[in-house]
Amino acid sequence: MLASTFVLFGATGDLAKRKLFPALYNLHLDGKLPEPFAIFALGRKPYDDGLFREHAAESIKRFSRRGQADAGRIARFAERIHYQIVDATDAQSYASLKRAVEQRERELGLPGDRLFYLSVAPEHFGPIAAHIRSAGLAKEGAATRLVIEKPFGRDLESARALNASLNESFPAEDIYFIDHYLGKPMVQNLQSLIAANPVLRAVLSNKYVANVQITASETVGVETRAGYYDGAGALRDMFQNHMLQLLMMTARHSEIFDKRKIMESAYPISKDEAALHVVRGQYAAGVANGKALAAYRDEPGVAPDSETETYVAARVWLDDPIWRGVPFYIRTGKRLSEKSTRIVFVFKDPLEAHMPDKPVRNYLTIRVQPDESVDFQLNLLGMDGELQPVPLRFSTKTEEVPEAYERLLYDALAGDPTYFAHWDEIELAWKWVQPLQEAFASNLVPLHLYPAGSNGPEAANRLPEEQGFAWLEQDDLDVSPRETEPLAVGS
Numbered sequence: 001m002l003a004s005t006f007v008l009f010g011a012t013g014d015l016a017k018r019k020l021f022p023a024l025y026n027l028h029l030d031g032k033l034p035e036p037f038a039i040f041a042l043g044r045k046p047y048d049d050g051l052f053r054e055h056a057a058e059s060i061k062r063f064s065r066r067g068q069a070d071a072g073r074i075a076r077f078a079e080r081i082h083y084q085i086v087d088a089t090d091a092q093s094y095a096s097l098k099r100a101v102e103q104r105e106r107e108l109g110l111p112g113d114r115l116f117y118l119s120v121a122p123e124h125f126g127p128i129a130a131h132i133r134s135a136g137l138a139k140e141g142a143a144t145r146l147v148i149e150k151p152f153g154r155d156l157e158s159a160r161a162l163n164a165s166l167n168e169s170f171p172a173e174d175i176y177f178i179d180h181y182l183g184k185p186m187v188q189n190l191q192s193l194i195a196a197n198p199v200l201r202a203v204l205s206n207k208y209v210a211n212v213q214i215t216a217s218e219t220v221g222v223e224t225r226a227g228y229y230d231g232a233g234a235l236r237d238m239f240q241n242h243m244l245q246l247l248m249m250t251a252r253h254s255e256i257f258d259k260r261k262i263m264e265s266a267y268p269i270s271k272d273e274a275a276l277h278v279v280r281g282q283y284a285a286g287v288a289n290g291k292a293l294a295a296y297r298d299e300p301g302v303a304p305d306s307e308t309e310t311y312v313a314a315r316v317w318l319d320d321p322i323w324r325g326v327p328f329y330i331r332t333g334k335r336l337s338e339k340s341t342r343i344v345f346v347f348k349d350p351l352e353a354h355m356p357d358k359p360v361r362n363y364l365t366i367r368v369q370p371d372e373s374v375d376f377q378l379n380l381l382g383m384d385g386e387l388q389p390v391p392l393r394f395s396t397k398t399e400e401v402p403e404a405y406e407r408l409l410y411d412a413l414a415g416d417p418t419y420f421a422h423w424d425e426i427e428l429a430w431k432w433v434q435p436l437q438e439a440f441a442s443n444l445v446p447l448h449l450y451p452a453g454s455n456g457p458e459a460a461n462r463l464p465e466e467q468g469f470a471w472l473e474q475d476d477l478d479v480s481p482r483e484t485e486p487l488a489v490g491s
Ligand code: BG6
Pocket: 180, 218, 237, 238, 341
């Protein structure tokens, strides 16, 4: 049953503006929202309905993948949004919210299946959940779901406390921890790509794969988020959640499909060993596309002596029958040379013994964003008798593909938890990351500065080099058919 009442805490925040209202609008355009559908936008700012609707319509125009399409339609969509001033710590606010929700549901004849989306700071999660429960905002006999945004805590202990406080008011099955990387179409496609292609299933294992590289690089810097980011850093902001979820999604296989088991199989890295397997960096001043970029420490709101990392690379080994002996190199950072999220399986080189100076490049690259594609890089003999890399490529047009938040909001409305992070995974990921956090805090892992606009700190090259490999950058992977020389075959 699709929930038909959507209640958004933190409606004046950045996420609501950039992602949530555009996602709801696109679901509406695609006919995926139940009709009628009620939206309550809650915040502390003194908007009224009219002003807030204008603000929401502006966000949709600016950020929706189909925002420019139809201003009239956007305005009509915004009409369903009701803005309510709410002080999340005050019981009275919840009592008046309840009256407003019930009245609207009566007017529209809605059954009272409600989705509460908590796009607020984590310290509010538990108290808001408790108020929803005690104010009677969860209707007897109807569905009530809570969607929780990251960050889910700062460390293992605070994440556990957070989960415990949510569980005081809601059963685990009603809590949806959102990790928007799990909503990205290519990430969701991984499973069927492998399951439905026996040829891939057969080769994706330690028998043929030399190493796996998972990269999420961003060109943006900290932007206006220093207040949050300087206290978090890349390890908490990206690594503990998105990167480890990508690892779990990439490494699961037909024998071990449960992501928890994959996370459990990751060899722990102790605080003392962290510097051997993990590299951290922070962007210094640099240049991209001819534009000078400020150093992280000079960004507004960042402490001038900040030791916060904006880049993390790690080498992870899995104690898993399929992946034992295959290093997973994982890296993420801000202010890098390109925006790209991709997973590359690097195959072993069968000719290495015969042609050590001419390595064969045979890769399977799954590009998650900004373009979605699956590339298989093969080698064929060229006119000159040398092996030429030749790509086989499938790619889709991203503007036609629903965004992560659209998919995930729909799933939450429908009560489908498949692509949400499960608490056990979150807990295991924090457990794995905890010694690294401690090592960073005690300065046991050096902080390398890297120029903004570069590929990150050179120190990170050591991670694959120690096994005789190298990071693959976009240039290494981009073999367009145009660049390919004529082939000897058939000529
Ligand atoms: C968010 C992080 O979870 O993911 C941001 O807090 C980061 O710092 C963002 O920029 C990246 O998301 P995407 O979808 O643009 O790769």
